[in-house]
Amino acid sequence: MAITISVLDQSPIYPGETPEEAFQHTIELAQLSERLGFRRFWVSEHHDSEQVAGSSPEVLISHLLARTERIRIGSGGIMLQHYSPYKVAENFNVLASLAPGRVDLGVGRAPGGLPRSTQALQQGGGEASSLTDKIVELDQYVHNRLEADHPLTGLKAGPLPGTPPQLYVLGASVASAGIAAELGLPYVFSLFIGGDPAVALDAVRTYRSAFDTSSGKEPQVIIALAVIVADTEEEAGELAGAQKLIRIRFASGKTLTLASREQAEEFTRQSEESYTLEEREPEITKGTKESVREQLLALAEASGVEEFIVTTNVQPFGKRQRSFELLSEALAEVPAEASR
Numbered sequence: 001m002a003i004t005i006s007v008l009d010q011s012p013i014y015p016g017e018t019p020e021e022a023f024q025h026t027i028e029l030a031q032l033s034e035r036l037g038f039r040r041f042w043v044s045e046h047h048d049s050e051q052v053a054g055s056s057p058e059v060l061i062s063h064l065l066a067r068t069e070r071i072r073i074g075s076g077g078i079m080l081q082h083y084s085p086y087k088v089a090e091n092f093n094v095l096a097s098l099a100p101g102r103v104d105l106g107v108g109r110a111p112g113g114l115p116r117s118t119q120a121l122q123q124g125g126g127e128a129s130s131l132t133d134k135i136v137e138l139d140q141y142v143h144n145r146l147e148a149d150h151p152l153t154g155l156k157a158g159p160l161p162g163t164p165p166q167l168y169v170l171g172a173s174v175a176s177a178g179i180a181a182e183l184g185l186p187y188v189f190s191l192f193i194g195g196d197p198a199v200a201l202d203a204v205r206t207y208r209s210a211f212d213t214s215s216g217k218e219p220q221v222i223i224a225l226a227v228i229v230a231d232t233e234e235e236a237g238e239l240a241g242a243q244k245l246i247r248i249r250f251a252s253g254k255t256l257t258l259a260s261r262e263q264a265e266e267f268t269r270q271s272e273e274s275y276t277l278e279e280r281e282p283e284i285t286k287g288t289k290e291s292v293r294e295q296l297l298a299l300a301e302a303s304g305v306e307e308f309i310v311t312t313n314v315q316p317f318g319k320r321q322r323s324f325e326l327l328s329e330a331l332a333e334v335p336a337e338a339s340r
Contacts, residue, residue: 003300003331004307006040007033007324008076008224011054014315022053023060025317030064032321034071036328040104041068042076042309047113047121058091065099074104076188076224076309077170079112080134082121089141089157096161105142106188107135108170110256115270132179139167139185168222172257177203181210186220192311193224193257195283197299204303223299224309228286229326230319236286239314239323247278289330296331 009029013022030041043060046052054060057075064073078088088105096103109131111118122128129137140146141157142164169180169187172194180187187207191200204221211219230236246264248256251274256267261277268275285295300306312323 002306003296005038005327005331006042006072006222006307006309007038008042008044008309008311010044010046010052010311010313011060012313012315013051013053019053025320026054026060027064027067028317029321029324030068030071030073032324034068036324038071038324038328039307040072040074040309042074042104042106044076045079045112047111047117049113058095061095061103062098065095065102070102072102072104072166073099074165074168075106077106077108077168079110080107080138081109081111081128081131082118085134085138086141086155086157089138092142092165093157093159093161096163096165097159100161101163103165104168105138105165106168106170107138109176114267132183135167135169135179135183135185139183142167170224171203172199174199174203174206177207178210181207181219182212184212184215184217186222188222188224188309190224191283192226195257195280197283197302201303204305208304221303221305222307222309223303223305224311225299226282226284227292227296227308227310227312227323227327228284228314229289229292229323229330230286231288231322231326233287233291236288239319240284240286247280249276249278251275289326289333292327293330293333 007029009026011022011026013019026043033041041064043054043057045054045057047055057078061073061075080088092103092105144156144160146153146155167185169176169183169185170190171177171180172190177187177189189200189203191197194200200223207221208219228236228239230239246261248264248268264277285292296308310327312320314320314323
């Protein structure tokens with residue numbers, strides 16, 4: 001089975017670095033990804049964070065499109081709960097008009113920040129629609145096909161590009177896979193957030209079996225995962241370090257996964273809701289290029305997924321670049337029988 005690689009970069013601000021340096025690294029990684037022949041390069045959305053610089057993916061995407069030539073650039077993703085689908089469609093229609101055929105619009109349901117940033121983002125927004133309703137409306141605006149019974153029928157999210165941005169639903173659960181399937185949209189399962197390969201495989205099966213093909217579309221599913229490739233197994237383990245994921249389980253039944261206990265404790269302090277914390281080992285595909293290749297081929301075989309969006313959260317920056325270079329070499333060396 002042939003494997004296609006794409007990249008998700010979260011513009012991390014490492015100790016001793018500035019936001020300016022973090023964004024310069026993102027630019028250099030996008031350009032490296034293009035040179036290595038990767039399919040797409042996505043950036044994330046995080047708010048009220050001293051560890052991540054990317055609070056406005058639309059602005060960053062515009063700059064990355066101008067600094068690259070061929071690779072698709074997109075969001076991984078826009079946190080649609082905070083925004084008007086109409087305005088998101090306008091933003092991405094502008095991007096798609098500036099770079100025809102190169103823009104992806106991934107949308108997710110996570111808050112992307114702490115409760116106070118959610119409050120600030122949604123200030124004056126009134127009663128919120130469900131995420132599913134917002135995705136439906138966004139899809140209609142992006143493709144200029146607002147339903148006849150919509151209260152704003154006839155409204156257009158200009159400009160109307162010749163090639164609309166490609167819409168993706170992002171998630172880390174079987175429920176999110178069901179939403180994407182019901183809407184007949186491409187789906188990305190975030191294994192590096194969910195952390196459970198069994199859930200990922202279940203979500204992929206659910207998505208494919210429930211996919212609505214009435215519009216003539218076929219299911220398209222991608223798995224997003226953390227990958228670290230190094231020259232030795234020992235170095236890969238050292239680069240992975242002692243990373244942990246902290247899952248918050250609220251009394252209301254909601255769950256949220258964060259990258260550190262400090263973030264989780266601050267989130268729960270601001271939320272003022274009773275909770276429990278669960279520490280989990282992150283799901284990281286790591287090792288030499290030979291062992292990582294075997295792990296990716298095994299996941300591709302088990303899931304039937306041929307495209308992986310890879311995030312590599314290591315420092316120093318040169319080691320992050322080296323990881324992607326080794327990953328490209330690894331997949332270029334896939335034996336012919338394994339790529340069939």
